[in-house]
Structure formats: structure tokens, C-alpha cells
Amino acid sequence: NAGVTQTPKFQVLKTGQSMTLQCAQDMNHNSMYWYRQDPGMGLRLIYYSASEGTTDKGEVPNGYNVSRLNKREFSLRLESAAPSQTSVYFCASTDLGSQLYGYTFGSGTRLTVV
Amino acid sequence: DQQVKQNSPSLSVQEGRISILNCDYTNSMFDYFLWYKKYPAEGPTFLISISSIKDKNEDGRFTVFLNKSAKHLSLHIVPSQPGDSAVYFCAASDTGTYKYIFGTGTRLKVLA
Numbered sequence: 527n528a529g530v531t532q533t534p535k536f537q538v539l540k541t542g543q544s545m546t547l548q549c550a551q552d553m554n555h556n557s558m559y560w561y562r563q564d565p566g567m568g569l570r571l572i573y574y575s576a577s578e579g580t581t582d583k584g585e586v587p588n589g590y591n592v593s594r595l596n597k598r599e600f601s602l603r604l605e606s607a608a609p610s611q612t613s614v615y616f617c618a619s620t621d622l623g624s625q626l627y628g629y630t631f632g633s634g635t636r637l638t639v640v
Numbered sequence: 641d642q643q644v645k646q647n648s649p650s651l652s653v654q655e656g657r658i659s660i661l662n663c664d665y666t667n668s669m670f671d672y673f674l675w676y677k678k679y680p681a682e683g684p685t686f687l688i689s690i691s692s693i694k695d696k697n698e699d700g701r702f703t704v705f706l707n708k709s710a711k712h713l714s715l716h717i718v719p720s721q722p723g724d725s726a727v728y729f730c731a732a733s734d735t736g737t738y739k740y741i742f743g744t745g746t747r748l749k750v751l752a
Contacts, residue, residue, distance in 0.1 A: 530683070557738050566649075568729060568744035569684070576738065584739070616683055625672040625733055626691060628740065631683030 528552055532617050532632035539607040539639045547602040547635050549617030556622045558600035559584075559629065560592065562613040569616065575600055577622075607639045643667045644732050646743035654751050659717040661746050663730035666711065670732040674740065675704060675715050678727045687728075688715070720750045 530551045539545055551558065559574040561584075571584030575594040589611060591603045600619075604611055614636050618629035645664045653659045663673075671692040676684035690697040690704045690713070697704050703716045717724055727747050731740040 559739075561742075566744060568644075568646075569731075569742040571739060571741075574739060618683075620738060622738065625735070625738065626674075626689040628674040628676070628686045628689060628731070629684075631676075631685070633681070633683045 530617055530619055530630050530632035532615075532635050534635060535633070537635065537637050539604075539637065541608060541639060543607050544603070544605050545607065545637075546604075547615055547617075547637075548599070549601065549632060550599045551617075551619040551630070552598065553619060553621070553630065554597070555619035555630070556597070557620050558594065559618045559620075560590075560600070560602045561616045561618065562586065563616060563634075564613050572602065572615075604637075607637075609639045611637065612639045613637060642744075643670075644730060644741045644743040646730060646746050648746050649744070650747040650749070652749045652751060653720045655722055656719045659715075659720045659724065659748055659750065661715040661717075661728050661730075661748065663713045663715075663743055664711060665713075665732050667732070667734070667741075668711070669734040670741075671735045672733045673704070673706060673713050674731045674733075675702075676729045676731060676742075677724075678729065678745070684729060717748075720748075722750050722752050724748060725750045 560572040561569040573592040617632040674689040675687040678684040
């Protein structure tokens, strides 16, 4: 099925460990995004990539790095995980066409940092 | 400083009645407004959108209203169905940025 695929779906990390969340889309979209969802906070933008070869910070970038590996793939890395990074992470993509169509989201990665 | 606000965390409505979900924003540069629906353990899915040149957009049971002077939009669901029970997020963007700012969500429960 066409869409946005995120791996893994669940992960438990110890404080200080590192990991990379993977995201791939097969819709030939130009732009890709990483959001986190926390109770009472909605969806907050971490980083985004407007097009292949570019990345920019969003609202809450501290503690994260990203890589736009190619047009399909956009990864999010936690270098030294902290309990405050316990969250559900969503990857999304969109085409640079009409802004009325919004994003296509992946199904999320639930990360717990203990 | 929350630019998009959904002040009602939850809403319960009887099946068949109208559900009205509200969203307020503070940035007058926002031109595009979207509503997303989210079921547990799934990603948000796009529901309906509106641009600032319109004040109403309909798609089946879903209608979005935009009041630019009040910086307010609302989503109407008529008639509400139990399958509509989900969390609804509004999101806004200004022209050309392709970055959407999301509200905190409203959990809708439609009672059978």
C-alpha cells in the first residue's frame, strides 16, 4: 500500500542510549516532517525537510538530529535519549502542490525512555 | 505561545445529533486550515480543509466554517455516528511554508 512507513512501531530505551527512527514514503513527495505527540500538547514539529538535500528545525528540535537520506527516506536520531523524549513520533510527507491536501502521516513510533 | 488552540479537550454527542468542534488561532498570516482525525494507535488522517478565501467548505457529513475576523474555525459533523469517535486536530499554515501548526486536539465521543 502506498503511504508513509515508520519503523520501529515500539521502542524502549534507557537514558543515554541512542537510536534512529526510520521513515520512508513511496508517494514521490518532496517534503517530509517529524512530529511528536504528547498528552495535552498536540502535535509539535521537531524537524522538517522541504526538499531533498535540505533540513530545518521546527518548534522542538533540541536533542534530535535528522538526515534526509534521499527523496524517499527521512530519519530522526536521538543521540542521548532522555525521559522527556518519551512520546509518540509521527513522520509525515506532502507534495509541494496545493496546501489544501495537508500531510500523509505514518502510523507512529511509540518511544519510552526509562 | 500556542498559535492554534482547541479549548475543549473532549466532547460527547448523541448519535444522529450535530458535533461542533472549535479551533482558534492567533497568527493572522495563516491562510490554510485543515482538520485531521486520529484513532488510537494510528496516525492522523486528513479530513477536510479550507483556505482563507472561503468561509465554508463541505464534504458529505463534514463542514468546516472559517471566520477570519474572529480567527476562528469550526468543524460540524451532521449526523454524528459512533465511528466518528476519535481525536480531532485542527492545523494551520501560511502560504508557501508547508509547515502546519497543530492544536492540542479534541476527543469526540459519539454515544449510541
